[in-house]
Amino acid sequence: MEKNPTISRRSFVKGIAAGGAGLLILPSGALFGQTAPSNKLNVALIGTWGRAEAHYEGLKKENVVALCDVDEDHLAFAAKTFPDAKTYVDWRECLDQKDIDAVVCCTPDSTHAFIGVWAMNRGYHLYLEKPCGLSVEEARLVRETYLKNKGKLAVQHGTQRHAKPNFNRVRELIQDGVIGDLESACAWGDRQLRKPGYPPAAGEPPKSLHYDLWIGPSPHHPYNPDYFSGSSGMNCLQWNMYWDFGAGQVGDMGSHTMDLVWNAIDAKLPVSAKASGEAFNPEVTPVELTMTFNLPANTWRPAIEVSWYQGGAMPRPPMECVDLAKIDHGALFKGSKGHLICSFDDRLILPSDDSADMTYYKPRPEDQLIAPLGNFQQEWIDACKGDLKTSCDLEYGGDKMEMMLLGLVAYRVGKELDYDGAAGRVTNSDEANELLHRTYRPGWVLNG
Numbered sequence: 008m009e010k011n012p013t014i015s016r017r018s019f020v021k022g023i024a025a026g027g028a029g030l031l032i033l034p035s036g037a038l039f040g041q042t043a044p045s046n047k048l049n050v051a052l053i054g055t056w057g058r059a060e061a062h063y064e065g066l067k068k069e070n071v072v073a074l075c076d077v078d079e080d081h082l083a084f085a086a087k088t089f090p091d092a093k094t095y096v097d098w099r100e101c102l103d104q105k106d107i108d109a110v111v112c113c114t115p116d117s118t119h120a121f122i123g124v125w126a127m128n129r130g131y132h133l134y135l136e137k138p139c140g141l142s143v144e145e146a147r148l149v150r151e152t153y154l155k156n157k158g159k160l161a162v163q164h165g166t167q168r169h170a171k172p173n174f175n176r177v178r179e180l181i182q183d184g185v186i187g188d189l190e191s192a193c194a195w196g197d198r199q200l201r202k203p204g205y206p207p208a209a210g211e212p213p214k215s216l217h218y219d220l221w222i223g224p225s226p227h228h229p230y231n232p233d234y235f236s237g238s239s240g241m242n243c244l245q246w247n248m249y250w251d252f253g254a255g256q257v258g259d260m261g262s263h264t265m266d267l268v269w270n271a272i273d274a275k276l277p278v279s280a281k282a283s284g285e286a287f288n289p290e291v292t293p294v295e296l297t298m299t300f301n302l303p304a305n306t307w308r309p310a311i312e313v314s315w316y317q318g319g320a321m322p323r324p325p326m327e328c329v330d331l332a333k334i335d336h337g338a339l340f341k342g343s344k345g346h347l348i349c350s351f352d353d354r355l356i357l358p359s360d361d362s363a364d365m366t367y368y369k370p371r372p373e374d375q376l377i378a379p380l381g382n383f384q385q386e387w388i389d390a391c392k393g394d395l396k397t398s399c400d401l402e403y404g405g406d407k408m409e410m411m412l413l414g415l416v417a418y419r420v421g422k423e424l425d426y427d428g429a430a431g432r433v434t435n436s437d438e439a440n441e442l443l444h445r446t447y448r449p450g451w452v453l454n455g
């Protein structure tokens with residue numbers, strides 16, 4: 008795929024900065040510099056209402072040159088803040104605009120892998136809201152496309168809770184051995200959204216809404232206003248339980264809460280996955296679900312089991328008196344000398360037996376604590392203009408989501424799956440291999 012000409016402008020700016028040049032005059036007469044107008048990113052915001060509004064403050068400091076939304080009312084809403092941007096209803100046309108440097112994608116999940124891959128293929132930096140895909144195949148292609156462009160593009164997977172200081176503290180504690188040798192870890196979420204099945208046809212889409220584009224690559228389902236009845240930033244809960252539009256809580260809070268574990272364990276893809284839960288519904292993803300993965304050893308820990316619990320399923324507490332259900336979204340690490348329990352903001356250490364006298368553990372000196380990440384969206388914007396490094400790139404996020412989405416396949420097949428992560432194949436179930444990808448409506452190309 009041919010690079011966008013703006014890439015060369017960016018490389019040029021960066022090249023000069025790296026060369027340590029002093030005062031430089033652009034053809035326009037503007038000065039280069041971190042805050043000078045010439046160093047603003049030209050951003051396309053795709054999906055402009057809802058979650059997108061959480062990006063407005065950061066984007067106001069850049070040039071938003073393109074807005075894209077399938078709902079023209081949402082486009083008009085965003086145009087009040089970004090009046091100079093061109094507007095689109097089809098993201099494929101938006102991505103053809105020639106002056107784009109970077110894309111922020113806040114559309115529904117069923118389009119994430121498409122928009123993410125198309126954007127990276129065109130040489131655009133990318134902030135991709137979670138989850139990065141809805142199938143194992145999508146997560147893998149997103150990661151592969153990122154890896155092809157690593158060193159050229161700054162890419163962030165939108166799991167902004169990662170910037171909370173507790174993520175660093177938990178990682179330090181686990182890696183410094185506060186609970187001894189790590190044996191297993193799990194995360195859970197208690198959100199329970201029950202839906203009987205796809206909502207039936209009801210009424211006509213409003214004039215402002217391009218419903219066929221909203222359906223996008225997914226199989227067609229008739230219009231029902233219920234899909235659009237949620238408040239700003241929460242509307243995803245109106246569609247993400249349905250298989251054709253989401254991955255339920257696995258893709259939703261699972262992206263964030265498993266991140267508490269993933270950030271601490273330095274893991275790659277699992278070698279097996281198994282899952283159990285409520286009876287399979289072909290239309291709606293499960294509420295109650297337990298998924299367990301075997302992850303290979305790495306340089307500092309043995310092979311471990313990692314689990315995800317949701318919708319009422321919970322891990323066994325380390326002590327009877329500990330009520331894990333009091334933490335809505337949390338994680339539990341088990342080690343040879345105790346347990347660490349955490350929420351997004353707090354942590355609790357439970358030394359477990361006579362040998363766990365804590366003398367083996369030396370807290371880090373303050374100057375060796377992991378540096379705070381700062382604002383998560385800003386980290387990405389700075390990376391686009393600087394060293395291209397982000398804390399949640401699509402290798403880190405892609406691996407995590409591939410594991411989680413593989414768990415949903417294990418749930419559907421109802422047996423433990425052996426997984427060859429290098430090949431992206433299940434080695435003991437043809438049925439599972441069929442479920443690693445989604446079926447798209449004709450005309451929609453994932454790797455375009």
Ligand SMILES: NC(=O)c1ccc[n+]([C@@H]2O[C@H](COP(=O)([O-])OP(=O)(O)OC[C@H]3O[C@@H](n4cnc5c(N)ncnc54)[C@H](O)[C@@H]3O)[C@@H](O)[C@H]2O)c1
Nearest residue numbers: 054056057058076077078081113114116136240241242243
């Ligand atoms: N990181 C977080 O904490 C967080 C929080 C909420 C939502 N999200 C994610 O953000 C995304 C959006 O969630 P939401 O609740 O804002 O959803 P939403 O249903 O409100 O959709 C967001 C916007 O995208 C537009 N849109 C829908 N399909 C589109 C398409 N094909 N092309 C362009 N625009 C399209 C909608 O009209 C709307 O303006 C989801 O993927 C969700 O997982 C992340």
